[in-house]
Amino acid sequence: MMNKNEIAAVLVEIAEILEIKGENPFKVRAYYNAARTLEGLTEDLSALIQSKQLTELPGIGKNLADHIIELHQTGKLKEYDKIIKSVPEGIFEILKIPGVGPKKVRVLWEKLGITSILHLEQACHQGRVAHLEGFGEKTQSKILEGIAQIEKHSGQFLYAVADDLAQTILKKLEKHPKVERASIAGSLRRCKEVVKDIDIVAATEDPKKVMDLFVKLPEVEKVIAHGETKSTILLKLGIQADLRCVSDKEFPYALHHFTGSKEHNVALRSLAQDKKMKMNEYCLFDLKGKTEKLIPCKDENEIFAKLGMEYIPPEIRENMGEIEAAQKHKLPKLIESKDVRGLLHCHSTWSDGTASIERMAEGVKALGFEYIGVADHSAVAKYANGLTPERVKEQFKEIDALNKKLKGLHIFKGIEADILPDGEVDMGEKVLNSFDYVVVSVHSKFNLTSAEMTKRVIKAIKNKYVHILGHMTGRLLLRREGFALDIKAVIDACADYGVAIEINANPLRLDIDWRHIPYAKEKKAMLIINPDAHSVSGLEDYEYGVSIARKGWLTADDILNTRSALEIMKWLKRK
DNA sequence: GCCGTTTTCGGCCCGACTGTTTTCAGTCG
16 A cells, blocks of 8 residues: 555656656656646545546546556556666665766766766766766766765755654554653754754653564664663664653653753753752752752743743754743744734646645635635746746636635735846736735846845845745755855845745745844844645645744744735735 | 647647757756
8 A cells, every 4th residue: 555645756766767768758757747746636545546537637647547556556566666677776866966867877877887876976086977978077076066965964854754754653652551641852843944863752651662662663664772761763764763761750851851952951951050950851950958859840841930931942942042031031922823824825737836726725725724825936937837927817817706706715816926137027017016916036047146146136125016035045955055145135125125034834945044034033024934835735834834933933923924814915015 | 658629649848057069968947
């Protein structure tokens, strides 16, 4: 049995192999398209198979439907087993190097017998790659840079990936009768955008039994350590997970300790010392009397209270001023998911989304929201099927009709317009003015100098039709650094010209970086949590944006889309 | 491999950029 995402991953692998083998590029694309359709699927796959409706999905014909059914029902695919044997395993990692695509992989493999990154790195150092036809000195050094980048990020995982897996494991542990309570700890609990492992703390009087369950989980690839109170496993995705078992009494201290950050803990322990107390991972002691006296705490809340401060949410435990603020009882009331009332910046099938506006709207409604903003790509983004002015008019008609039809939900007409290399905004004033709102983002020419890029982006911010600055740096976590940009200058401009700064909640972006958010708040810039959803399930990504907003100390008042549709309309029209 | 009011064959998105070349191939979004 395989779920839709696992099946999609197999189809992608097949596509990659076909590409390397130089198969018909349209056949290759058919596999990619089918994978994408599956990932964006909202209907239940089993039901679709049963009612024989699979071939009604876009991009899925007889052949791919058969493949999908075979994978879904048996977890295997004969054709895949055959084709996977025809290429060496290591080529997939070579394909991940930026600038190296299927054609280059094939040449490296055929001409130099290179089948792994390690091989490739050696060959580059020996200068053998530069001599290949179609390659050269620059390609060779770019490959080395790419490998260095991959190695720098290796052992790191996107928050969303790690969190998914961690929640699955946590649920299984919590079900164990001997587990009294359990929680995720570490950087994952602090909602860091990338994490290197999963930390879990469990309270139990029978650690041995709980540890046994942990090391025998079906997700385990390898047991690295298996002790009485601490075990480490390597999960199949390559992520390590640590479990620490403590008694129920010790649990609050252990949870706090293993949540960190290290810097936060050091600062807090030194503060405890000042107050004649001692803190470690198992308890809090009162040192005022002649003998050490245990200070009982039933949860983290009490620990902070005993230390004379208000509760510090895990997201902001980075020793960036939270301890001082908590002592003065001046921590902001951080935004929560329930504060968000609608989602702007969503894509539809009008550009590169996988769902119609109606389905996206229904998805937003199902999440309990009051409004959705459709912001498809603009004309210049041809690769993403960007809207032409003519198609914009048609899209408006569809939205108008849906607004009449759908009760209790308002659809805003937006556009994600490209910031052109010279800072002009795609589509021109007249078209831009016809939208309820305009999101602007950079999607091209990433290699400008910081000064050039800053000038370009600020010019777009000054455009009077612009309301929101999308994914400020264009970063893709663990894949691509953001482009060079004077972030403070850009934040200043957003604050001055009343442009809201997007917290792009796509787990691969989480852009603007939370470290810059306090500066934006200081400058009184408006922020907005946008899922940048390309599918119905992508709408739920807004929650990652909430976590990032919390890491940036933001309250509901700091975020535009905690307001009602009416208030949003007013805000958009104030320009 | 998919698709079809130009329909069962023949097209399928396309332009920018880079580095390799001397007119283009590969990669990317």
